[in-house]
Amino acid sequence: MEMLSGGEMIARALELENVEYIFGYPGGAVLHIYDALYKDCKVPHVLVRHEQAATHAADAYARATGKAGVVLVTSGPGATNAVTGIATAYMDSIPMVVFSGQVQSHLIGEDAFQETDMLGISRPVVKHSFQVRHAEELPLIIKKAFHIATTGRPGPVVIDIPKDMTKPDEKFPFKYPESVDMRSYSPIQRGHAGQIKKAAKLLLSAKRPVIYAGGGVILGGASELLTGLAQELNFPVTNTLMGLGAYPATDRQFLGMLGMHGFYEANMAMHHSDVILAVGARFDDRVTNTVSKFCPGAKIIHIDIDPTSISKTVNADVPIVGPVQTVLVDMLAQVKTLRKKDKSLPDSQALDRWWGQIDEWRDKHGLWTADRFGTDGEQIMPQQVIQSLYRVTKGDAYITSDVGQHQMFAAQYYKFDKPHRWINSGGLGTMGFGLPAAMGVKLAHPDADVACVTGEGSIQMNIQELSTCTQYNTPIKIINLRNNYLGMVKQWQDMQYEGRHAMSTYEDSLPDFVKLAEAYGHVGMQVTKLEDLDAAMEKAFAMKDKLVFLDIFIDPTEHVYPMHVAPNGAMKDMWLNKHERTS
Amino acid sequence: MRRIISILMENEPGALSRVVGLFSQRGYNIDTLNVAATEDPTLSRLTVTTVGDDRVIEQITKQLNKLVDVVKLVDLSEGTHVERDLMLVKVRAEGSVRDEIRRITEIFRGQIVDVGPQVFTIQLTGAAEKLDAFLASMEEGSILEVVRSGVVGISRGEKVLRL
Ligand SMILES: Cc1ncc(C[n+]2csc(CCOP(=O)(O)OP(=O)(O)O)c2C)c(N)n1
Ligand SMILES: [Mg+2]
Numbered sequence: 052m053e054m055l056s057g058g059e060m061i062a063r064a065l066e067l068e069n070v071e072y073i074f075g076y077p078g079g080a081v082l083h084i085y086d087a088l089y090k091d092c093k094v095p096h097v098l099v100r101h102e103q104a105a106t107h108a109a110d111a112y113a114r115a116t117g118k119a120g121v122v123l124v125t126s127g128p129g130a131t132n133a134v135t136g137i138a139t140a141y142m143d144s145i146p147m148v149v150f151s152g153q154v155q156s157h158l159i160g161e162d163a164f165q166e167t168d169m170l171g172i173s174r175p176v177v178k179h180s181f182q183v184r185h186a187e188e189l190p191l192i193i194k195k196a197f198h199i200a201t202t203g204r205p206g207p208v209v210i211d212i213p214k215d216m217t218k219p220d221e222k223f224p225f226k227y228p229e230s231v232d233m234r235s236y237s238p239i240q241r242g243h244a245g246q247i248k249k250a251a252k253l254l255l256s257a258k259r260p261v262i263y264a265g266g267g268v269i270l271g272g273a274s275e276l277l278t279g280l281a282q283e284l285n286f287p288v289t290n291t292l293m294g295l296g297a298y299p300a301t302d303r304q305f306l307g308m309l310g311m312h313g314f315y316e317a318n319m320a321m322h323h324s325d326v327i328l329a330v331g332a333r334f335d336d337r338v339t340n341t342v343s344k345f346c347p348g349a350k351i352i353h354i355d356i357d358p359t360s361i362s363k364t365v366n367a368d369v370p371i372v373g374p375v376q377t378v379l380v381d382m383l384a385q386v387k388t389l390r391k392k393d394k395s396l397p398d399s400q401a402l403d404r405w406w407g408q409i410d411e412w413r414d415k416h417g418l419w420t421a422d423r424f425g426t427d428g429e430q431i432m433p434q435q436v437i438q439s440l441y442r443v444t445k446g447d448a449y450i451t452s453d454v455g456q457h458q459m460f461a462a463q464y465y466k467f468d469k470p471h472r473w474i475n476s477g478g479l480g481t482m483g484f485g486l487p488a489a490m491g492v493k494l495a496h497p498d499a500d501v502a503c504v505t506g507e508g509s510i511q512m513n514i515q516e517l518s519t520c521t522q523y524n525t526p527i528k529i530i531n532l533r534n535n536y537l538g539m540v541k542q543w544q545d546m547q548y549e550g551r552h553a554m555s556t557y558e559d560s561l562p563d564f565v566k567l568a569e570a571y572g573h574v575g576m577q578v579t580k581l582e583d584l585d586a587a588m589e590k591a592f593a594m595k596d597k598l599v600f601l602d603i604f605i606d607p608t609e610h611v612y613p614m615h616v617a618p619n620g621a622m623k624d625m626w627l628n629k630h631e632r633t634s
Numbered sequence: 635m636r637r638i639i640s641i642l643m644e645n646e647p648g649a650l651s652r653v654v655g656l657f658s659q660r661g662y663n664i665d666t667l668n669v670a671a672t673e674d675p676t677l678s679r680l681t682v683t684t685v686g687d688d689r690v691i692e693q694i695t696k697q698l699n700k701l702v703d704v705v706k707l708v709d710l711s712e713g714t715h716v717e718r719d720l721m722l723v724k725v726r727a728e729g730s731v732r733d734e735i736r737r738i739t740e741i742f743r744g745q746i747v748d749v750g751p752q753v754f755t756i757q758l759t760g761a762a763e764k765l766d767a768f769l770a771s772m773e774e775g776s777i778l779e780v781v782r783s784g785v786v787g788i789s790r791g792e793k794v795l796r797l
Binding site: 170182184199233235236357358362 | 643644647648651652655659689692693696697699700702703704705797
């Protein structure tokens with residue numbers, strides 16, 4: 052049998068897992084591993100400029116490909132820097148394997164140089180974690196880590212590796228396991244047939260149904276199945292922020308996103324529905340508004356692979372635990388069987404009335420149908436930037452975003468027809484995610500258009516990655532919606548604190564982003580007039596091999612609407628603009 | 635309502651901290667906690683008592699089950715079960731009260747396991763209320779130290795929690 056050191060085993064295991072990129076940053080505790088990678092490993096390593104960026108890049112790589120992202124960081128500060136990115140992946144259920152260095156075993160607990168209790172620090176934000184106690188265990192631990200990260204409800208897994216586990220002169224027989232069987236971990240494969248049948252019957256009895264689809268549909272590879280079911284039934288579909296692309300946005304049956312900044316028609320339809328089919332969604336507080344007022348007339352069917360998501364905040368009438376993919380296959384079959392027996396199902400007259408009502412809502416305040424934002428024809432509105440981006444990329448780009456108003460505008464106005472295209476930190480809301488994420492996506496899909504929609508606040512949280520983009524030639528486009536404010540903070544201050552802008556401005560301290568981009572060897576462009584917007588956008592995307600930083604000056608006073616009325620509002624209670632609310 | 639959740643989990647380093655961490659992270663109560671190895675050295679058995687309404691308890695059991703180290707669990711309070719808490723109490727025992735303490739200990743089927751000129755150490759086992767009642771029967775100020783194991787429990791009859 053082949054004899055390998057711990058470091059070599061890691062290198063070999065990553066090859067055998069078909070890892071495409073390692074995102075990482077070296078340091079003392081992982082130097083044996085780096086040396087093994089240097090000597091013999093087919094997997095390229097991307098050197099970021101901050102460990103947080105490594106985790107976001109790996110995370111976004113995973114979101115764009117469905118494969119686990121891989122991170123390698125050193126002990127102490129390297130590990131703690133990675134924590135925000137691990138938490139980001141955890142909140143959005145993204146498969147990721149993080150190798151963190153640790154001080155030598157005999158020093159653990161002694162406050163050694165660059166020692167930190169990584170297992171302890173990361174515990175609440177990982178799906179699982181391991182510390183390697185014997186180097187021989189490395190292959191099995193790595194196999195388990197990838198298995199746990201990618202199956203069931205995906206999530207990040209940390210492997211903490213004391214330096215002495217990777218000593219180059221201590222070799223062990225290496226055999227990488229083909230598969231793992233863990234008695235304490237066996238994700239469910241099918242949903243309960245009886246429950247699925249019950250759900251199918253309930254669906255077919257619905258008069259005002261809505262399908263509410265979340266990120267789980269994308270993670271579970273079930274977008275086509277969901278679309279098939281919705282179209283078989285002629286039911287309206289709304290996607291969560293994480294679920295955008297799960298159902299094609301340009302289809303007639305799509306109501307847009309729901310929730311705090313959801314579409315009027317989506318939130319209204321949810322509130323007035325009689326049956327909700329929730330698929331891979333978790334009734335997040337940014338969706339439901341006040342739980343006790345949530346969709347009072349609706350019976351809820353909830354499909355999720357994670358039983359803890361079911362009836363956690365909103366009670367499910369028909370809970371179905373299982374992978375969305377197999378459950379939807381079974382459900383569609385049930386629906387078809389029931390319809391064969393009774394061709395009058397579902398009640399098409401009731402559905403017509405429901406669609407009539409939905410179209411009325413759309414005409415009245417629909418985000419894409421009604422004229423939602425004013426423009427003086429000169430100043431650029433943020434929504435127009437996204438519309439321009441959508442036109443120029445023909446709706447087919449990968450869009451990453453940061454967190455703030457720009458994120459919501461991107462979610463509202465870029466019409467995602469495909470899954471895996473919209474890549475944002477939905478659960479944790481991590482500013483600084485966008486740029487490293489775009490980098491990870493571009494590496495995964497070098498021929499695709501990749502844009503990062505950001506704000507001047509967020510972009511500065513990981514701006515150093517412009518250097519990584521130079522090193523690895525990742526010609527992404529950065530669309531900076533520049534309002535000179537921490538815009539989302541300012542919006543809340545406008546609405547809830549009588550316009551007191553505590554710490555939401557930078558005064559005159561912003562850098563010249565054009566020069567900054569140029570300093571890193573990229574192209575920078577400033578756009579201040581509406582008439583120049585489309586041309587600049589086209590020019591940026593025409594430069595296929597250049598990273599272009601588009602610094603676009605937008606109306607700084609614009610707010611994101613609709614916005615749920617809070618506290619104590621229901622789904623249907625929304626601000627539609629600065630002066631008008633639904634109720 | 636008070637519940638006794640009994641957990642079979644991998645005897646791995648860090649497993650206990652995951653369980654305890656889960657309770658604090660999600661704001662659940664831990665009233666008592668007991669953990670020890672089982673007849674199978676790769677498994678340990680953890681018993682935790684907690685309070686919460688049905689909804690909270692359902693979340694707690696689901697969340698615990700989701701932990702990779704947790705192999706199986708049972709909410710003992712759902713069925714008939716035997717529950718025991720072990721208590722060691724050191725009480726001041728001087729002069730005439732020595733006899734009285736002996737008597738009370740007998741009533742509670744306890745044992746005096748250590749005797750000093752001024753103190754008794756008493757061992758008691760039973761359901762938690764019984765131990766509480768014993769403590770309540772001691773004269774005020776006479777209790778010097780109390781050590782309790784926390785609740786352990788097991789289902790009655792044929793039902794077993796094992797692999
Ligand atoms: C790391 C982090 N810190 C703070 C916040 C809180 N926060 C949410 S949005 C926002 C403002 C973002 O400003 P900018 O990036 O300029 O976007 P804009 O809202 O102006 O479009 C802040 C500070 C956050 N989400 N993430
Ligand atoms: Mg801003």
